[in-house]
Amino acid sequence: MENEKVKTKAQSGNLLEVEHLKEYYPVSVGMKKVPLKAVEDVSFTIKPGETLGLVGESGCGKTTVGRTILQLYKPTAGRIVFDGDVLFDSEKKIKVDMLPYRKRMQMVFQDPYSSLDPRMTVEDIIGEPLDVHKLYANKKERREKILSLMELVGLNAEHAMRYAHEFSGGQRQRIGIARALAVRPQFIVCDEAVSALDVSIQAQVINMFEEIQEKLGVAYLFIAHDLLVVHHISDRIAVMYLGRMMETADADELNENPIHPYTLSLLSAVPIPDPETARRSKRIVLEGDVPSPLKMPAGCPFRTRCKYATEQCAKEMPELKDRGNGHLVACWNK
Amino acid sequence: MEANKEDFKYKKRAFLSAQIDLSKFNKNDFEKATEEEKKQQDVMGESRTFFQDGMRRLRKNPLAMMSIFILLAIVVIIIVAPMICPYSYDTIIRVDGKRDRGVVNLGMMQYSDMEIEYMERTGEKLFPHIFGTDSLGRDYFIRCIYGTRVSLSVGVVAAIMVLIIGVIYGSISGYFGGKADMIMMRIVDVIYSLPDMLLIILLAVVLNENLGPLIQGTVFESLGSNMIAMFIVFALLYWVGMARLIRGQILQIKKAEFVLAARTIGTPNGRILRKHIIPNCLSVIIITTALQVPSAIFTESYLSFLGLGVSAPMTSLGSLANAARDSMQSYPHRLIIPAVIIVLIVLALNLLGDGLRDAFDSKLN
Ligand SMILES: Nc1ncnc2c1ncn2[C@@H]1O[C@H](COP(=O)(O)OP(=O)(O)OP(=O)(O)O)[C@@H](O)[C@H]1O
Ligand code: SF4
Ligand SMILES: [Mg+2]
Numbered sequence: 001m002e003n004e005k006v007k008t009k010a011q012s013g014n015l016l017e018v019e020h021l022k023e024y025y026p027v028s029v030g031m032k033k034v035p036l037k038a039v040e041d042v043s044f045t046i047k048p049g050e051t052l053g054l055v056g057e058s059g060c061g062k063t064t065v066g067r068t069i070l071q072l073y074k075p076t077a078g079r080i081v082f083d084g085d086v087l088f089d090s091e092k093k094i095k096v097d098m099l100p101y102r103k104r105m106q107m108v109f110q111d112p113y114s115s116l117d118p119r120m121t122v123e124d125i126i127g128e129p130l131d132v133h134k135l136y137a138n139k140k141e142r143r144e145k146i147l148s149l150m151e152l153v154g155l156n157a158e159h160a161m162r163y164a165h166e167f168s169g170g171q172r173q174r175i176g177i178a179r180a181l182a183v184r185p186q187f188i189v190c191d192e193a194v195s196a197l198d199v200s201i202q203a204q205v206i207n208m209f210e211e212i213q214e215k216l217g218v219a220y221l222f223i224a225h226d227l228l229v230v231h232h233i234s235d236r237i238a239v240m241y242l243g244r245m246m247e248t249a250d251a252d253e254l255n256e257n258p259i260h261p262y263t264l265s266l267l268s269a270v271p272i273p274d275p276e277t278a279r280r281s282k283r284i285v286l287e288g289d290v291p292s293p294l295k296m297p298a299g300c301p302f303r304t305r306c307k308y309a310t311e312q313c314a315k316e317m318p319e320l321k322d323r324g325n326g327h328l329v330a331c332w333n334k
Numbered sequence: 335m336e337a338n339k340e341d342f343k344y345k346k347r348a349f350l351s352a353q354i355d356l357s358k359f360n361k362n363d364f365e366k367a368t369e370e371e372k373k374q375q376d377v378m379g380e381s382r383t384f385f386q387d388g389m390r391r392l393r394k395n396p397l398a399m400m401s402i403f404i405l406l407a408i409v410v411i412i413i414v415a416p417m418i419c420p421y422s423y424d425t426i427i428r429v430d431g432k433r434d435r436g437v438v439n440l441g442m443m444q445y446s447d448m449e450i451e452y453m454e455r456t457g458e459k460l461f462p463h464i465f466g467t468d469s470l471g472r473d474y475f476i477r478c479i480y481g482t483r484v485s486l487s488v489g490v491v492a493a494i495m496v497l498i499i500g501v502i503y504g505s506i507s508g509y510f511g512g513k514a515d516m517i518m519m520r521i522v523d524v525i526y527s528l529p530d531m532l533l534i535i536l537l538a539v540v541l542n543e544n545l546g547p548l549i550q551g552t553v554f555e556s557l558g559s560n561m562i563a564m565f566i567v568f569a570l571l572y573w574v575g576m577a578r579l580i581r582g583q584i585l586q587i588k589k590a591e592f593v594l595a596a597r598t599i600g601t602p603n604g605r606i607l608r609k610h611i612i613p614n615c616l617s618v619i620i621i622t623t624a625l626q627v628p629s630a631i632f633t634e635s636y637l638s639f640l641g642l643g644v645s646a647p648m649t650s651l652g653s654l655a656n657a658a659r660d661s662m663q664s665y666p667h668r669l670i671i672p673a674v675i676i677v678l679i680v681l682a683l684n685l686l687g688d689g690l691r692d693a694f695d696s697k698l699n
């Protein structure tokens with residue numbers, strides 16, 4: 001792999017801009033078709049070479065956000081701009097052919113088992129993006145590229161002819177990462193790329209992500225449900241709840257000065273190693289279940305579990321407001 | 335570290351402790367693994383492909399292996415026998431160029447009087463009539479060989495037609511889904527409800543009149559229009575089962591994340607179908623095709639038995655059995671032999687199909 005970093009066209013601005021993204025799944029309840037509001041108004045930006053962590057409970061729509069950005073699902077509404085090019089705009093009715101962008105935006109999947117074709121060798125899995133975009137002149141170059149990718153993600157090149165089912169979870173995830181890197185993308189969605197792995201291997205893979213970022217200058221949308229993991233790798237963090245953005249801030253700022261009640265409860269869910277400190281800290285324990293995205297509560301979606309909830313929360317959804325230093329919070333009372 | 339190596343001692347294990355007794359070791363036993371040693375831990379089991387895996391399981395199945403052996407033996411015999419045997423399926427046996435009236439209806443391994451006399455006169459050994467001869471004086475062994483050839487090729491050709499049409503139709507329907515899928519599946523439902531035997535018989539009658547002159551002088555002529563009618567019906571009707579099965583498989587595989595990953599890469603639809611979806615339904619395709627062969631052989635035998643099979647003098651196992659009906663009492667072996675061959679082939683293919691399913695299908699889920 002040549003060691004030059006990927007260059008961005010929009011030098012001054014953002015690599016990715018997502019504005020008011022909505023994604024509704026049509027689901028049938030009985031005989032009726034109703035929209036399941038998996039993502040309801042999400043906006044964020046990512047700068048070249050930056051990592052945005054996206055956290056939230058299971059089912060809050062993180063995967064949906066990632067896949068919608070890559071246009072694997074057609075967005076219901078919103079606007080997506082990548083490197084100065086509008087990929088999707090529901091108002092202006094713009095939808096571009098994604099093929100050239102498939103080389104520039106990639107994804108690492110949540111499940112290292114089902115995301116690799118069991119009938120393909122590692123060489124063919126990593127080689128597929130090279131084949132599709134014709135990124136080599138001859139067989140020899142293809143093989144060289146594949147081997148250097150395997151080396152980059154720490155896989156033994158001798159195992160190129162093996163099938164995915166012969167590898168462990170961590171090794172499989174590395175195969176998935178090599179496949180995503182094969183086209184030299186500027187942006188990768190890492191959808192809970194480490195959640196399925198053992199804690200010790202998680203650390204290895206996260207370090208690898210960081211090394212690759214340093215080497216190649218890619219930007220990540222790093223999805224996880226664990227704030228601790230995200231804090232380590234992210235420059236900025238966005239907290240999601242039931243398809244909405246609750247709080248966005250720089251990683252350290254969010255960790256030291258969390259404002260939104262939901263973020264506070266997420267942070268207190270992080271285990272504290274020292275029992276003494278743990279006892280003294282005022283934990284906010286989340287009570288109640290996440291409401292079904294089919295029956296979204298009016299106003300603030302968190303109000304059914306929020307101890308600061310007031311009447312106003314039931315009436316209107318609070319907007320994301322800047323509390324200084326780019327720390328955005330959507331809450332009436334905090 | 336070297337310095338305090340002497341005074342380094344592990345604590346003695348507490349009484350009844352389940353821990354490893356560390357006092358039995360010294361520090362040298364716990365050297366750090368070198369890179370090379372770590373690499374050794376990496377080594378995984380022998381690389382095995384999906385097919386090697388399946389074949390290994392298949393080899394452990396005695397019924398399936400026996401079936402393969404029987405089928406191979408049959409194939410070898412029907413290829414080699416006509417090269418060795420001097421008789422032909424459609425020629426009436428002559429001795430020394432002269433018509434032999436005594437050569438009809440011989441029993442197994444019998445010679446006619448004229449043949450015996452000829453052999454005594456010249457000292458030359460004539461090839462034996464292993465299964466005897468039929469009522470027209472044709473060698474029955476070679477007729478059975480040709481009958482098996484026809485029956486097996488009918489089965490294989492029909493299965494291949496079902497395979498091609500069923501796989502293409504089913505994959506398109508399953509992969510694109512939505513409205514196209516709905517319409518295509520309703521067509522399948524309609525075809526499924528047509529009575530196939532009735533259609534074959536009707537088509538055979540109609541084609542018999544119209545197709546005769548058309549196929550004159552082509553390879554199809556010796557098979558006859560009945561066979562063509564059967565192939566057409568197979569092509570028109572029998573693929574629906576295969577198409578349904580493939581569609582179901584594809585609907586399932588389509589949802590797998592590796593297909594989504596391929597789309598993220600920008601892989602075009604055709605390539606996703608060819609490289610990801612079809613290979614993952616391959617086991618189902620192989621098994622269904624294997625089971626299709628006996629079903630086609632059975633249909634052909636059944637039709638030939640009704641007199642709608644291949645045209646004389648060409649023969650098939652079904653028409654041999656049909657012809658033997660009249661003389662069933664005097665020459666039962668002429669009915670038993672083709673019947674046994676049909677049973678052997680159909681049984682072996684069914685057992686092989688089941689064996690393939692057991693060996694390959696578990697991997698799918
Ligand atoms: N294809 C689909 N059809 C209908 N509903 C869907 C579909 N995919 C996801 N959903 C629903 O949309 C919501 C958001 O799902 P999503 O997978 O984006 O959540 P997530 O945050 O990634 O969760 P997890 O942490 O468990 O991966 C969930 O309620 C889920 O049930
Ligand atoms: S808006 Fe109201 S309900 Fe929502 S988080 Fe803030 S205080 Fe709680
Ligand atoms: Mg997810």
